[in-house]
Every structure is written in C-alpha cells, then in structure tokens.
Amino acid sequence: MGAIVNTIAVIAGGLIGLFFKRGIKEKYRDGMMKALGVATMFIGMAGALARMLVIEDGALSAEGSILIAVSLSFGTLIGEFLDIEDWFERLGTWLKAKAKSNDSGFINAFVTTSLTICIGAMAIVGSLQDGLLHDPGMLYTKALLDFLIVIVFAAALGVGSVFAALPILVIEGSLTLLSGALAGVLTSAVIANLAMAGNILIFVVGWNLFTDDKMHVRVANMLPGLLVAAALTFFL
Numbered sequence: 001m002g003a004i005v006n007t008i009a010v011i012a013g014g015l016i017g018l019f020f021k022r023g024i025k026e027k028y029r030d031g032m033m034k035a036l037g038v039a040t041m042f043i044g045m046a047g048a049l050a051r052m053l054v055i056e057d058g059a060l061s062a063e064g065s066i067l068i069a070v071s072l073s074f075g076t077l078i079g080e081f082l083d084i085e086d087w088f089e090r091l092g093t094w095l096k097a098k099a100k101s102n103d104s105g106f107i108n109a110f111v112t113t114s115l116t117i118c119i120g121a122m123a124i125v126g127s128l129q130d131g132l133l134h135d136p137g138m139l140y141t142k143a144l145l146d147f148l149i150v151i152v153f154a155a156a157l158g159v160g161s162v163f164a165a166l167p168i169l170v171i172e173g174s175l176t177l178l179s180g181a182l183a184g185v186l187t188s189a190v191i192a193n194l195a196m197a198g199n200i201l202i203f204v205v206g207w208n209l210f211t212d213d214k215m216h217v218r219v220a221n222m223l224p225g226l227l228v229a230a231a232l233t234f235f236l
Contacts, residue, residue: 075225
C-alpha cells in the first residue's frame with residue numbers, strides 16, 4: 001500500500017498546486033521557482049553532508065569523496081552514452097500528448113519533479129520495509145512530504161508535476177515487489193552510498209531550478225552514478 005498511497009499523495013498535491021497556480025502571476029511563479037531551487041539545493045546538500053561528514057577524535061573529516069567523484073563521473077559517462085535525459089523527455093512528451101496539455105513547461109515540470117521525489121533514500125528503504133516487513137510507515141511519511149513538495153512544484157512549474165506520480169508508482173512498486181530478491185544486495189552500506197549520491201543529484205536539480213537554461217545540467221544522465229556508487233560499496 002505504501003507505493004499506492006505515495007502515488008495518490010503526489011497526484012493530490014499536484015492538483016492542489018495547480019489550483020493555486022491559476023491565481024499566481026508569472027513573476028511570482030518565477031520567484032517561487034528560484035526559492036524552490038535554493039530550498040532543493042539545501043535539502044540535497046544537507047542529506048549528502050550528513051553522510052559524508054564524520055567526527056573522529058573531536059575532529060571533523062569527510063568520507064566518501066573518492067566514491068562520489070568516481071561514481072558520478074563514470075555514471076554520467078554511461079548516462080550520456082545512453083542519453084537517459086532524452087528518454088525522460090520522450091516520456092514527458094508522450095504524457096503531454098496523452099494529457100492534451102498546452103503547457104510549454106510540461107516536460108521540465110515532469111522531469112524535475114520526478115527526479116526530486118524519486119531518488120531519495122526514503123523511496124528505497126521504505127519500499128524494502130513495505131515488501132519485507134509489510135510496514136509501509138516510512139512510505140506514508142514520504143507520501144506526506146511529497147504531497148507538500150509537489151504542491152509547491154505544481155504551483156511553480158505546472159501540470160507536468162502531477163505526472164511524477166507515474167515514476168513513483170513504478171519505482172516504489174517494483175522495489176516493494178522485488179524486495180525479497182534485493183534484500184541481500186541492498187545492505188545498509190549500499191543504501192547509505194545510494195542516499196549520498198542521490199542527495200547530490202537532488203542538489204543539482206535545485207541548481208537547475210535556480211539557474212537559467214545556459215547552465216542547465218542533464219541530471220537524468222547522472223542517474224547511473226547511483227548504481228556505480230552502490231557497486232563501489234563492495235570494493236572501497
């Protein structure tokens with residue numbers, strides 16, 4: 001039920017956000033988008049640093065720097081080769097056609113919102129708990145957070161944010177169904193590295209919201225970095 005509740009929460013939040021969007025002038029929406037970008041960057045930064053910074057013998061030090069550099073570099077190389085960003089955009093184009101939407105920002109809203117709510121640690125851990133222990137509590141908590149986040153995203157970016165419910169259902173639903181097979185692979189160390197890399201990608205999503213198109217980073221093409229980070233856990 002966790003994935004289903006999370007999906008419904010994203011749809012509901014998106015619809016509420018669209019209701020507010022109608023009464024907001026464009027300059028205010030632009031301001032909201034910049035503020036949303038700053039907030040998203042700090043959320044990603046906080047999540048990454050919480051796992052990278054450690055205190056040993058009263059001194060602050062950083063861990064995982066090499067893992068992050070290697071995983072994101074090689075992951076992006078793979079992503080650029082596969083052109084995952086283009087896959088996301090094609091899916092967004094198909095959804096836009098099916099929804100018969102005239103919103104010019106539909107694809108950007110879909111891709112941005114999907115990346116923000118799908119690549120966090122709560123999606124992975126919550127889905128495993130739901131599948132293995134029949135405990136959807138973490139996904140229920142994530143559903144509430146996503147509900148609030150998508151309200152703001154939809155109000156600032158538009159109707160494409162609502163359709164981020166699709167990847168949420170597919171990703172969390174698949175992880176829940178496959179939890180038995182993945183339990184032995186997704187150890188606490190693997191999940192920690194996935195979360196660290198995922199939070200850095202969330203920071204980049206915020207960067208894209210805050211900056212203009214000339215400084216846009218193709219975040220979806222960095223997604224294989226998550227798999228590389230998970231794999232490197234067994235070697236570093």
